[in-house]
Amino acid sequence: MSEPLRDQHATDEPDETSGATASEQPGGADRHVERVLGRRAQALADPDRASEGYGDGHDRYDDYDGDQLDREERSALRRVAGLSTELEDVTEVEYRRLRLERVVLASVWSDGTAEDAENSLRELAALAETAGSHVLAGVLQRRQRPDPGTYLGSGKAAELRDVVLAEGADTVVCDTELAPSQRRALEDVVKVKVIDRTALILDIFAQHAKSKEGKAQVELAQLQYLLPRLRGWGESMSRQAGGQAAGGQGMGSRGPGETKIELDRRRINSRIAKLKRELAGMKTHRDTRRSARRSHQVPSVAIAGYTNAGKSTLLNRLTHAGVLVDNQLFATLDTTVRRAETTDGREYTLVDTVGFVRALPHQLVEAFRSTLEEVVDADLLLHVVDGSHPDPEGQISAVRAVLADVDATDVKEVVVVNKADLADPEVVDRILRQERYAVAVSARTGEGVPELMQVVADELPRPDIDVEVLLPYDRGDLVSRVHDEAEVLAETYEGEGTHLRARVHPDLAAELDPFLAATA
Ligand SMILES: Nc1nc2c(ncn2[C@@H]2O[C@H](COP(=O)(O)OP(=O)(O)OP(=O)(O)O)[C@@H](O)[C@H]2O)c(=O)[nH]1
Numbered sequence: 001m002s003e004p005l006r007d008q009h010a011t012d013e014p015d016e017t018s019g020a021t022a023s024e025q026p027g028g029a030d031r032h033v034e035r036v037l038g039r040r041a042q043a044l045a046d047p048d049r050a051s052e053g054y055g056d057g058h059d060r061y062d063d064y065d066g067d068q069l070d071r072e073e074r075s076a077l078r079r080v081a082g083l084s085t086e087l088e089d090v091t092e093v094e095y096r097r098l099r100l101e102r103v104v105l106a107s108v109w110s111d112g113t114a115e116d117a118e119n120s121l122r123e124l125a126a127l128a129e130t131a132g133s134h135v136l137a138g139v140l141q142r143r144q145r146p147d148p149g150t151y152l153g154s155g156k157a158a159e160l161r162d163v164v165l166a167e168g169a170d171t172v173v174c175d176t177e178l179a180p181s182q183r184r185a186l187e188d189v190v191k192v193k194v195i196d197r198t199a200l201i202l203d204i205f206a207q208h209a210k211s212k213e214g215k216a217q218v219e220l221a222q223l224q225y226l227l228p229r230l231r232g233w234g235e236s237m238s239r240q241a242g243g244q245a246a247g248g249q250g251m252g253s254r255g256p257g258e259t260k261i262e263l264d265r266r267r268i269n270s271r272i273a274k275l276k277r278e279l280a281g282m283k284t285h286r287d288t289r290r291s292a293r294r295s296h297q298v299p300s301v302a303i304a305g306y307t308n309a310g311k312s313t314l315l316n317r318l319t320h321a322g323v324l325v326d327n328q329l330f331a332t333l334d335t336t337v338r339r340a341e342t343t344d345g346r347e348y349t350l351v352d353t354v355g356f357v358r359a360l361p362h363q364l365v366e367a368f369r370s371t372l373e374e375v376v377d378a379d380l381l382l383h384v385v386d387g388s389h390p391d392p393e394g395q396i397s398a399v400r401a402v403l404a405d406v407d408a409t410d411v412k413e414v415v416v417v418n419k420a421d422l423a424d425p426e427v428v429d430r431i432l433r434q435e436r437y438a439v440a441v442s443a444r445t446g447e448g449v450p451e452l453m454q455v456v457a458d459e460l461p462r463p464d465i466d467v468e469v470l471l472p473y474d475r476g477d478l479v480s481r482v483h484d485e486a487e488v489l490a491e492t493y494e495g496e497g498t499h500l501r502a503r504v505h506p507d508l509a510a511e512l513d514p515f516l517a518a519t520a
Pocket residue numbers: 305306307308309310311312313314354355356418419420421422441442443444445
């Protein structure tokens with residue numbers, strides 16, 4: 001099975017990130033990782049290893065893990081000499097900031113294609129960089145299932161240690177959520193800090209959360225993640241550092257002894273309780289705001305989609321393409337909610353939501369359930385997908401999985417295939433054919449946006465009661481509400497007031513009742 005795989009790589013299109021074809025890259029055995037991590041990894045390639053991967057189909061790694069399958073994956077490890085690894089004392093419970101700096105990625109690939117595995121590692125690299133770290137190398141191991149002890153098989157874990165040393169890395173990031181014991185065991189082998197994908201994502205959210213509620217939600221998720229992992233968070237590292245770190249010399253250098261763990265646990269539990277109380281309060285506040293919007297019957301459109309799909313860009317595009325209405329009705333609109341107008345002048349709200357990511361940590365799904373309630377309540381969901389991504393369909397299903405998780409499947413969904421300016425037209429067509437409701441756009445160039453706006457106008461619930469009213473001039477407030485919330489069919493100014501024929505929603509119809517001239 002290694003032969004076809006190798007061929008496939010050799011004939012691959014030029015790699016997007018590195019700008020070089022796989023076959024051009026030095027160190028054939030290493031190219032698997034280089035292709036995944038792009039230019040930087042390529043620059044670090046060690047040509048000495050090239051010979052090892054292409055012998056008779058068996059190489060020295062066979063001894064380590066019986067269930068490794070392919071030479072390509074087995075050889076995805078390399079050394080760069082001359083850099084040293086500094087051991088860092090991570091004995092203090094450190095969850096707010098992971099301080100990722102120089103990281104090596106590690107991933108076990110069990111099912112799916114080689115391409116899926118690469119995409120996953122590439123996404124992990126992007127996440128690590130988003131968190132502010134420098135990605136030095138990636139290690140991909142083909143294995144039937146992750147090792148319950150050390151995630152990677154023991155042989156691979158030992159090699160990972162070599163890579164860490166050679167690269168001068170201070171952190172290993174695993175592409176999964178590790179069991180607490182796995183993390184500790186792997187940390188014992190590689191002797192630097194090991195974190196998992198969940199902790200990484202939590203860290204990114206912590207860095208990006210802006211609103212008070214968002215910050216509280218992320219902190220809650222972090223604490224919930226941390227709680228079962230308290231024991232041994234950094235414990236192995238304190239063993240590494242020997243007596244010095246474990247010897248209790250002041251706050252910063254003490255190991256988490258039993259008492260300290262208990263203390264931390266109690267502190268964390270009470271903090272969790274406090275956050276939950278605060279969040280409940282904020283939720284009430286937000287519910288009130290939302291029901292105020294609802295009671296004005298302003299239809300709402302939610303924008304959701306995979307992270308980096310272009311949701312915010314599209315929001316800007318749509319709100320600027322439509323007429324931006326003064327923020328008079330909802331003085332306390334969340335920053336993620338904007339007002340916009342359909343092409344035929346009806347007002348609606350546009351809600352930008354938090355980006356989705358494959359295997360969103362469950363602590364965060366829980367935490368963001370409330371945020372995603374905006375989607376549940378929406379009249380229309382614009383599901384934005386990046387058409388230029390290597391696996392847009394994978395992103396679509398990852399987003400749908402989360403939406404199903406928060407019971408947001410009843411909302412009518414229009415798939416917006418974004419970045420049409422970059423995407424392969426065939427891929428765009430494929431998605432358009434697969435999806436029942438889909439529009440291709442480029443939020444950047446504006447291509448397709450008028451069509452999308454038309455879809456929004458068509459899909460939003462329309463006011464359906466025809467009224468004809470004569471509104472006295474001192475009721476300018478009602479005149480403007482009719483303009484904002486209803487469809488104006490005719491308007492004339494007469495001696496006693498404004499004569500309006502309009503199609504309105506039931507609420508407004510009730511308020512207009514005293515001024516009815518005639519019903520059309
Ligand atoms: N070429 C191209 N780039 C786009 C397009 N739309 C968005 N982008 C770019 O894609 C990147 C992500 O866009 P955002 O709007 O921040 O994406 P997002 O979905 O809001 O991302 P998160 O908030 O992180 O979930 C930015 O660099 C945009 O400039 C597009 O139509 N074409």
